[in-house]
Amino acid sequence: MILVTGASGNLGRAVANELLNRVEASEIAVLTRDKAKVADLEEKGIKVVQGDYDNYDSLVAAFKGVDKLYFVSGSDIANRMKQHENVVNAAKEAGVGLVVYTSFQRATDKKDSIIGFVAESHIGTEELLKASGLNYTILKHALYLEVLPLFLGENVVSSGTVYLPAKDGKVSFASRADMAEGGAAILASDGHENKEYEFGGQLSLGMEDVAKVLTELSGKEISYVSPEIEEYKQALAGFGVPQGAIDVTVGFSQGIAAGEFDGPTNELKDLLGRELVSLPTFLKATYSL
Incomplete structure (x- = not known):
């Protein structure tokens, strides 16, 4: 089972829809706080599970039986690191096979850089994943x-x-649509464990x-x-x-x-096999x- 978080947002929804072009709907699940917001995905045969980054127990329950987790970074910047700790720890407790995390492309790895307001929690989450013992794939998204x-x-x-x-x-x-297609391509194929991709x-x-x-x-x-x-x-x-x-x-x-x-990078273009x-x-x- 592939589970996509943030399904009511633009990126998560796009990834779920792209996955429908690559795997059976019965192999896809999405995580949302409000099921009504993803009714269209459920109508397509995708399983909808309720969960909240602030509710650890809900995440553990949602992640049970998940082989691959597409982990969309949270939008609550002030509380994001704690939320991300919940996601990573819940994925570990639930036995998730692979966590694909949407991080960001940057020139430096300093948490206190000029873009520290974005960098701190993303870099912290990457470090957490690498230390967790989980298999991970880090997608470094450029600005959309x-x-x-x-x-x-x-x-x-x-x-x-x-x-x-x-x-x-x-x-x-790069466009969000191209990054979503790239994420779906990775989720629907093998050999991406413990790798990082520049999605720009x-x-x-x-x-x-x-x-x-x-x-x-x-x-x-x-x-x-x-x-x-x-x-x-x-x-x-x-x-x-x-x-x-x-x-x-x-x-x-x-x-x-x-x-x-x-x-600038060719990694996303090469993965998709077409111009961006x-x-x-x-x-x-x-x-x-």
């Missing part, structure tokens, strides 16, 4: 192409400006590249402006953006500027250009 609309805003074309304090930093973006794109792309692609697609000149951090914070606050969202966006922007997410979703293809579809 899907975060670009969050950075750029829905009016980037009409405004004529890509506005982000990322300086000339570059990112090896083949190109290093900066915000200047994003502006150029938007210019070409829209036929309108789109420029890139990298403001100072304080100016950027004030601008977002002026638009009513919540402080938490501002802090996260600034944190990622500083990480991009520092080159923390610049790690490109920046132009993604932006064209996202902004209807």
